[in-house]
Amino acid sequence: MDDIYLIAVLSNIGMISFIALSAYLLLVVGEISFGQQAFFAVSAYGSGIATAMWGWPIWLGLLWGALVAGAAALVVAIPTVRLRGLYFSVATLAFAEMVRLIFEIFTYQVEIEGELVGPDGSDGFRDIRAIYDSNVSDFEYLLIIYGLLSVVLIGFLILERSRLGAIFRMIGEDPLLTEMQGLNVNAYKILAVVMAGVVAGIGGALYAHLATYVEPKIFNVMLGVHALAYGLIGGLGTAVGPLIGVAIDIGLLESIRAISGYRMIVFGGLVAVLLIVRPRGLLDEAAVHWLRGRWRGLVRAEN
Amino acid sequence: MLEVNGIAAAYGSIEALRGVDLSVEEGGITCLLGPNGAGKTTLMMTIAGIVKPRRGSINFLDRDITGMGPSGIVRRGIALVPENRLVFPDMNVHENLIAGAYLRLGKRKAQVRQDIDHVFTRFPRLQERSKQLAGTLSGGEQQMLAVARALMARPKLLMMDEPSLGLAPLVVEEIFRIISDLNADGTTIFLVEQNAHMALQVADHFFLLEQGQVTFSGKPGQLSEHEVIQRAYLGKGQERERPTQDRGHPGGKTH
Numbered sequence: 410m411d412d413i414y415l416i417a418v419l420s421n422i423g424m425i426s427f428i429a430l431s432a433y434l435l436l437v438v439g440e441i442s443f444g445q446q447a448f449f450a451v452s453a454y455g456s457g458i459a460t461a462m463w464g465w466p467i468w469l470g471l472l473w474g475a476l477v478a479g480a481a482a483l484v485v486a487i488p489t490v491r492l493r494g495l496y497f498s499v500a501t502l503a504f505a506e507m508v509r510l511i512f513e514i515f516t517y518q519v520e521i522e523g524e525l526v527g528p529d530g531s532d533g534f535r536d537i538r539a540i541y542d543s544n545v546s547d548f549e550y551l552l553i554i555y556g557l558l559s560v561v562l563i564g565f566l567i568l569e570r571s572r573l574g575a576i577f578r579m580i581g582e583d584p585l586l587t588e589m590q591g592l593n594v595n596a597y598k599i600l601a602v603v604m605a606g607v608v609a610g611i612g613g614a615l616y617a618h619l620a621t622y623v624e625p626k627i628f629n630v631m632l633g634v635h636a637l638a639y640g641l642i643g644g645l646g647t648a649v650g651p652l653i654g655v656a657i658d659i660g661l662l663e664s665i666r667a668i669s670g671y672r673m674i675v676f677g678g679l680v681a682v683l684l685i686v687r688p689r690g691l692l693d694e695a696a697v698h699w700l701r702g703r704w705r706g707l708v709r710a711e712n
Numbered sequence: 713m714l715e716v717n718g719i720a721a722a723y724g725s726i727e728a729l730r731g732v733d734l735s736v737e738e739g740g741i742t743c744l745l746g747p748n749g750a751g752k753t754t755l756m757m758t759i760a761g762i763v764k765p766r767r768g769s770i771n772f773l774d775r776d777i778t779g780m781g782p783s784g785i786v787r788r789g790i791a792l793v794p795e796n797r798l799v800f801p802d803m804n805v806h807e808n809l810i811a812g813a814y815l816r817l818g819k820r821k822a823q824v825r826q827d828i829d830h831v832f833t834r835f836p837r838l839q840e841r842s843k844q845l846a847g848t849l850s851g852g853e854q855q856m857l858a859v860a861r862a863l864m865a866r867p868k869l870l871m872m873d874e875p876s877l878g879l880a881p882l883v884v885e886e887i888f889r890i891i892s893d894l895n896a897d898g899t900t901i902f903l904v905e906q907n908a909h910m911a912l913q914v915a916d917h918f919f920l921l922e923q924g925q926v927t928f929s930g931k932p933g934q935l936s937e938h939e940v941i942q943r944a945y946l947g948k949g950q951e952r953e954r955p956t957q958d959r960g961h962p963g964g965k966t967h
Contacts, residue, residue: 572817575803579811582800585762589794591786591815591865694802698845 416547418664420619422655423554427612428632429639429651430565431605436640438601439581441494443633444485444501445609447508450628452478452610453617454512454528460539460618462519462527467539467618471557474614475607481508482606486599493584505633512625533624540618554615561608565648577601609636638680644692653691713738713900714759714790714869719768721751721758728754730924731768736869741891741901743911745944746921752904753795755921756873760792761785773868787815789868795877795904798858801847805838808846808857812864824864831860834893852883859890863899870894871902876910888914908944912937920944 456474518527528534568574639654714736832839905911920928
């Protein structure tokens with residue numbers, strides 16, 4: 410595969426899918442976060458520091474980025490988990506802006522082979538070259554992205570059928586009624602926020618190494634808003650939903666040059682229309698329920 | 713079994729309960745009647761741990777449960793079938809039932825499966841609709857599902873908040889038949905009702921709650937049904953003070 414443009418688009422779809430899944434997980438537990446870009450950013454910087462400055466191998470850098478993002482999410486989750494609705498959204502937005510502003514002034518550089526490497530405030534963090542130094546081609550990196558995405562997606566699909574996934578959905582539908590089933594809703598919500606932080610973190614670490622350069626303004630609130638919109642477009646009934654949202658936005662609107670100038674208009678319009686017509690997205694719970702019913706019917710007919 | 717002593721609860725500055733005393737005897741059906749806004753739902757929510765009382769204490773099976781959270785209280789053996797928020801609408805009937813048994817699903821899977829079979833025998837209509845999304849059930853079926861789910865927690869005390877609300881008369885009769893059956897099988901029941909006529913037929917003991925206080929405690933028959941209905945709907949205290957006008961409670965419903 411040597412179409413550089415196609416590889417770039419697919420890589421982009423893959424990396425953004427992580428933050429879309431991250432925002433989706435919180436939508437499932439009934440919370441709207443405008444701050445998932447913060448975990449994406451924390452991991453982008455964290456993993457970049459690990460590989461470019463500390464000389465860690467890529468895989469360890471990715472793992473480290475995801476862990477740092479998870480830890481940051483835990484810090485956010487504990488004070489905000491009691492907040493409901495709008496208050497949680499505002500708190501996550503404030504946290505994300507705080508993180509972005511910290512990176513605007515965060516300077517931590519070391520000299521490597523005569524050059525200063527490391528985050529330099531608003532000038533960003535250059536030369537995160539680990540994948541090029543170890544001769545990973547763009548296509549191989551694409552496979553790494555989709556390999557990790559598959560692992561995370563399979564994890565989500567298993568979660569959906571598990572007891573934990575059902576509890577997440579119950580909390581999303583009615584936290585009080587869930588509490589009345591004897592379940593500790595706040596503990597489960599903290600777990601969801603941390604899991605979402607880790608998933609966004611994987612995307613952020615992958616992003617930093619493909620772009621080789623990160624700067625604070627990449628991680629502004631629009632990234633988080635898009636992440637939310639993907640789930641709302643694609644559907645909240647299954648983890649495949651947000652991926653459909655990403656594919657529509659980046660795969661179609663941003664990548665087809667003839668219409669990319671109208672991207673935000675079409676995208677914004679699409680979100681507005683869907684929120685009215687299908688408030689829980691294309692693949693909402695009822696659609697997934699129907700599809701599963703059809704699938705069972707087909708399987709039965711085969712036998 | 714359940715003793716409520718001097719419970720007071722308020723929403724901001726509006727006092728919904730002003731020192732409520734009552735008790736629920738093991739094995740019976742106890743009923744709480746009263747007009748809109750008397751504080752019936754607030755009392756249920758307070759016992760279930762959702763509303764925190766300002767004063768007073770609640771004992772269940774001789775242990776103090778005052779101020780415990782809802783999940784702790786469910787663990788102690790009290791299940792509430794709340795008014796209005798009955799089911800998880802986007803989950804199917806079977807998943808809703810499982811939801812009631814999560815506390816023991818890890819260790820006792822076989823027992824949970826057995827309980828589901830048992831519930832399906834009691835509510836055949838739920839079995840027919842096992843894979844249907846709960847939000848698409850009729851009002852009566854949702855009420856049955858809510859009761860069935862509460863049973864999945866194997867409660868020692870089942871509390872129900874207005875199970876007949878908004879249901880057709882035939883369905884109301886069915887719900888009350890189920891309540892009697894459950895009680896006959898050994899579940900203690902504490903029921904909040906507006907439908908005094910039906911409630912008095914099944915209750916062993918009943919309380920009248922008016923303006924945040926218990927104003928009568930006794931067995932059906934100790935008051936004429938006429939008087940009970942009058943007080944359950946209108947509130948006797950108010951009627952005596954202001955016999956000609958303004959019978960309704962100004963605070964409206966408290967939930």
